[in-house]
Amino acid sequence: xxxxxxxxxxxxxxxxxxxxxxxxxxxxxxxxxxxxxxxxxxxxxxxxxxxxxxxxxxxxxxxxxxxxxxxxxxxxxxxxxxxxxxxxxxxxxxxxxxxxxxxxxxxxxxxxxxxxxxxxxxxxxxxxxxxxxxxxxxxxxxxxxxxxxxxxxxxxxxxxxxxxxxxxxxxxxxxxxxxxxxxxxxxxxxxxxxxxxxxxxxxxxxxxxxxxxxxxxxxxxxxxxxxxxxxxxxxxxxxxxxxxxxxxxxxxxxxxxxxxxxxxxxxxxxxxxxxxxxxxxxxxxxxxxxxxxxxxxxxxxxxxxxxxxxxxxxxxxxxxxxxxxxxxxxxxxxxxxxxxxxxxxxxxxxxxxxxxxxxxxxxxxxxxxxxxxxxxxxxxxxxxxxxxxxxxxxxxxxxxxxxxxxxxxxxxxxxxxxxxxxxxxxxxxxxxxxxxxxxxxxx
Amino acid sequence: xxxxxxxxxxxxxxxxxxxxxxxxxxxxxxxxxxxxxxxxxxxxxxxxxxxxxxxxxxxxxxxxxxxxxxxxxxxxxxxxxxxxxxxxxxxxxxxxxxxxxxxxxxxxxxxxxxxxxxxxxxxxxxxxxxxxxxxxxxxxxxxxxxxxxxxxxxxxxxxxxxxxxxxxxxxxxxxxxxxxxxxxxxxxxxxxxxxxxxxxxxxxxxxxxxxxxxxxxxxxxxxxxxxxxxxxxxxxxxxxxxxxxxxxxxxxxxxxxxxxxxxxxxxxxxxxxxxxxxxxxxxxxxxxxxxxxxxxxxxxxxxxxxxxxxxxxxxxxxxxxxxxxxxxxxxxxxxxxxxxxxxxxxxxxxxxxxxxxxxxxxxxxxxxxxxxxxxxxxxxxxxxxxxxxxxxxxxxxxxxxxxxxxxxxxxxxxxxxxxxxxxxxxxxxxxxxxxxxxxxxxx
Numbered sequence: 091x092x093x094x095x096x097x098x099x100x101x102x103x104x105x106x107x108x109x110x111x112x113x114x115x116x117x118x119x120x121x122x123x124x125x126x127x128x129x130x131x132x133x134x135x136x137x138x139x140x141x142x143x144x145x146x147x148x149x150x151x152x153x154x155x156x157x158x159x160x161x162x163x164x165x166x167x168x169x170x171x172x173x174x175x176x177x178x179x180x181x182x183x184x185x186x187x188x189x190x191x192x193x194x195x196x197x198x199x200x201x202x203x204x205x206x207x208x209x210x211x212x213x214x215x216x217x218x219x220x221x222x223x224x225x226x227x228x229x230x231x232x233x234x235x236x237x238x239x240x241x242x243x244x245x246x247x248x249x250x251x252x253x254x255x256x257x258x259x260x261x262x263x264x265x266x267x268x269x270x271x272x273x274x275x276x277x278x279x280x281x282x283x284x285x286x287x288x289x290x291x292x293x294x295x296x297x298x299x300x301x302x303x304x305x306x307x308x309x310x311x312x313x314x315x316x317x318x319x320x321x322x323x324x325x326x327x328x329x330x331x332x333x334x335x336x337x338x339x340x341x342x343x344x345x346x347x348x349x350x351x352x353x354x355x356x357x358x359x360x361x362x363x364x365x366x367x368x369x370x371x372x373x374x375x376x377x378x379x380x381x382x383x384x385x386x387x388x389x390x391x392x393x394x395x396x397x398x399x400x401x402x403x404x405x406x407x408x409x410x411x412x413x414x415x416x417x418x419x420x421x422x423x424x425x426x427x428x429x430x431x432x433x434x435x436x437x438x439x440x441x442x443x444x445x446x447x448x449x450x451x452x453x454x455x456x457x458x459x460x461x462x463x464x465x466x467x468x469x470x471x472x473x474x475x476x477x478x479x480x481x482x483x484x485x486x487x488x489x490x491x492x493x494x495x496x497x498x499x500x501x502x503x504x505x506x507x508x509x510x511x512x513x514x515x516x517x518x519x520x521x522x523x524x525x526x527x528x529x530x531x532x533x
Numbered sequence: 534x535x536x537x538x539x540x541x542x543x544x545x546x547x548x549x550x551x552x553x554x555x556x557x558x559x560x561x562x563x564x565x566x567x568x569x570x571x572x573x574x575x576x577x578x579x580x581x582x583x584x585x586x587x588x589x590x591x592x593x594x595x596x597x598x599x600x601x602x603x604x605x606x607x608x609x610x611x612x613x614x615x616x617x618x619x620x621x622x623x624x625x626x627x628x629x630x631x632x633x634x635x636x637x638x639x640x641x642x643x644x645x646x647x648x649x650x651x652x653x654x655x656x657x658x659x660x661x662x663x664x665x666x667x668x669x670x671x672x673x674x675x676x677x678x679x680x681x682x683x684x685x686x687x688x689x690x691x692x693x694x695x696x697x698x699x700x701x702x703x704x705x706x707x708x709x710x711x712x713x714x715x716x717x718x719x720x721x722x723x724x725x726x727x728x729x730x731x732x733x734x735x736x737x738x739x740x741x742x743x744x745x746x747x748x749x750x751x752x753x754x755x756x757x758x759x760x761x762x763x764x765x766x767x768x769x770x771x772x773x774x775x776x777x778x779x780x781x782x783x784x785x786x787x788x789x790x791x792x793x794x795x796x797x798x799x800x801x802x803x804x805x806x807x808x809x810x811x812x813x814x815x816x817x818x819x820x821x822x823x824x825x826x827x828x829x830x831x832x833x834x835x836x837x838x839x840x841x842x843x844x845x846x847x848x849x850x851x852x853x854x855x856x857x858x859x860x861x862x863x864x865x866x867x868x869x870x871x872x873x874x875x876x877x878x879x880x881x882x883x884x885x886x887x888x889x890x891x892x893x894x895x896x897x898x899x900x901x902x903x904x905x906x907x908x909x910x911x912x913x914x915x916x917x918x919x920x921x922x923x924x925x926x927x928x929x930x931x932x933x934x935x936x937x938x939x940x941x942x943x944x945x946x947x948x949x950x951x952x953x954x955x956x957x958x959x960x961x962x963x964x965x966x967x968x969x970x971x972x973x974x975x976x
Contacts, residue, residue: 136956150896508934
């Protein structure tokens with residue numbers, strides 16, 4: 091059997107590796123447009139900010155490494171045609187057009203950065219950050235910059251803005267919506283992060299879109315909300331990612347509201363065609379309806395499921411909660427489940443509570459404040475959690491992810507055991523304090 | 534209604550505070566032998582090692598603070614008699630004998646350090662560390678010490694040994710059993726901690742008991758295993774805690790294998806008598822039988838349940854998993870559930886796996902190695918987890934505690950979502966790597 095995987099990101103390559111772990115004989119080829127593979131795009135901002143020395147450090151494997159594992163990875167290669175009746179595809183590689191047969195096809199085509207329809211978005215000095223080449227281009231261009239504007243205050247936008255600040259540049263972080271991280275944080279939590287970014291010297295401009303990027307050949311400034319013009323030597327568009335669906339449509343895979351429809355074994359609606367990663371829809375564990383979960387962790391888990399399916403093993407991809415975390419400077423923040431806004435938009439009444447706690451015993455040196463918000467539905471069932479502190483956020487998000495996955499309510503969780511020692515936690519864990527507080531609202 | 538609570542530790546005082554939160558009118562008196570209250574005994578080693586400046590820093594509240602909340606705390610007071618038919622107790626306070634009536638009685642009498650039957654254990658310079666006064670006495674005595682011996686390599690023993698090392702002393706850490714932390718760590722995990730302690734310069738002597746403490750008036754040395762004598766200016770007995778049961782027996786409370794028997798609402802077998810903390814037996818969530826859980830966190834949670842019961846609210850104390858964590862120098866380690874040895878001693882067949890992972894993305898600066906061992910029963914159900922790393926252990930133990938509480942098996946957990954960003958985790962979380970590895974043993 092021959093499996094061809096189109097796309098070499100967090101969906102494609104792990105699908106290949108996982109198939110190989112389960113089956114020594116299946117022929118596996120990965121075809122990717124990129125020239126770099128096996129790196130975490132999430133690491134790009136940390137290279138730009140020089141926390142990680144070089145882009146070379148984040149590349150974990152080469153095509154040769156995969157070859158050792160009997161996986162062919164064709165880089166700089168783009169699939170142009172698929173004849174699924176014949177099970178044959180056409181691709182170009184360094185100008186040459188070639189064909190390849192397959193038995194099973196995996197679409198791991200990812201997504202493309204959304205470029206908002208703004209005058210000037212095609213100027214030199216306007217970048218998106220989607221892959222390692224983008225990162226290298228930005229790294230080169232930034233050397234001659236003083237003023238940069240990042241538009242889109244999701245995780246990547248914030249991380250990039252902070253990276254530029256670390257380089258000593260004047261940075262504007264702009265977001266059309268009235269808060270940063272609108273997908274994952276409630277306004278009261280987002281404002282804590284905003285304040286931190288402002289304290290670090292980033293000019294955060296919220297609730298206003300960029301309406302024009304100025305410049306002749308290269309960018310010289312941006313106009314925000316048709317009003318003020320700000321000087322800019324570089325503009326980063328961090329305005330989201332749209333699934334790449336062209337090949338899926340060519341084959342006739344059914345497309346949902348946003349992306350390719352797959353079942354829980356990662357099969358598309360077309361026989362012998364599978365799909366994983368940013369180009370598929372996932373099922374939301376709380377809303378019980380389709381969603382789009384463009385996270386590396388989701389892609390990696392889907393890849394595992396897809397490989398199990400192809401290798402003929404029991405496989406199931408579970409509904410998602412979109413658990414996320416990042417660290418920007420000293421500040422770590424993360425979230426899981428629904429925001430208050432998103433829940434209510436979906437007709438879920440919420441009861442929530444924000445508490446302030448500490449990362450260690452109050453009296454222990456370097457105990458840091460920790461802000462936690464827990465969001466419950468009207469029955470007390472936990473549907474979301476957001477945490478901000480200088481340490482120990484990620485794993486608490488994981489605990490809450492498990493709590494939500496298991497359907498716990500705030501009363502249940504307030505009785506669960508938590509480990510304690512003064513250097514690493516409070517005697518009553520911040521999470522317990524939070525669920526105890528929200529529990530009171532149900533009395 | 535008047536409630537009298539005997540004992541001012543992690544069981545007694547939180548019972549008082551929790552009752553007050555639920556009911557403004559109940560009269561509450563706490564009677565304690567101690568002169569300091571409302572501190573975390575777990576913090577004592579960190580004061581001795583000068584990480585925390587002073588014992589004053591760890592005392593969170595005074596009797597006057599409790600008085601403001603309409604709770605009477607009588608310090609330096611010892612209950613000598615209880616006439617439960619009359620509901621009257623007799624106590625001494627500064628030489629004066631007094632009586633007090635009550636409606637409900639809470640026994641939070643804790644435990645006493647076990648003093649092994651060794652010649653010389655009554656010499657000056659031999660200490661146990663149970664309360665803040667013990668800590669202060671040790672702090673004073675250690676000023677004139679060069680060589681110290683700590684016997685008993687549970688958490689407190691290790692923490693104290695490390696504290697003395699930080700003071701620049703020659704330290705022997707001795708344990709009768711062939712490994713440190715025998716209650717919570719498997720030998721292969723314990724040896725990682727042992728190696729760290731040895732690298733830090735502590736002389737760890739395992740598998741041999743102290744057979745004699747030498748000295749005329751004050752300690753001058755210890756004999757280990759009837760053989761070698763080591764010089765010692767101080768000996769710390771960290772050889773465990775025995776429940777204090779005298780008053781419970783006086784009243785006629787039923788005693789189990791180790792301690793006072795209570796139901797899930799913290800009632801003893803005697804009407805209107807409750808008990809919490811180190812002096813009661815808990816129910817082990819995995820073994821489905823009684824156990825003794827002498828953890829501050831257990832006491833605090835029992836206090837919450839006991840207060841709910843007394844205030845006439847719904848209350849339930851859940852079975853325990855004895856989740857624990859500590860940090861010694863740079864090394865954080867924790868555990869939850871059963872060790873392999875303890876499981877097999879209880880006729881539970883185990884299948885386990887130890888993996889080595891990292892606390893951050895491999896390429897991220899300061900990514901630290903993390904050792905994780907996951908222990909499953911023969912069906913793959915997770916029954917224990919042990920983790921060692923320089924950071925981010927405690928919350929992972931909490932996630933595993935919740936996983937065990939919810940009855941997850943290793944296959945379930947390997948599909949759960951975990952949050953990822955290069956500065957704070959690996960794209961596949963160390964916990965997932967561990968459960969994936971152990972899962973393979975079931976194929």
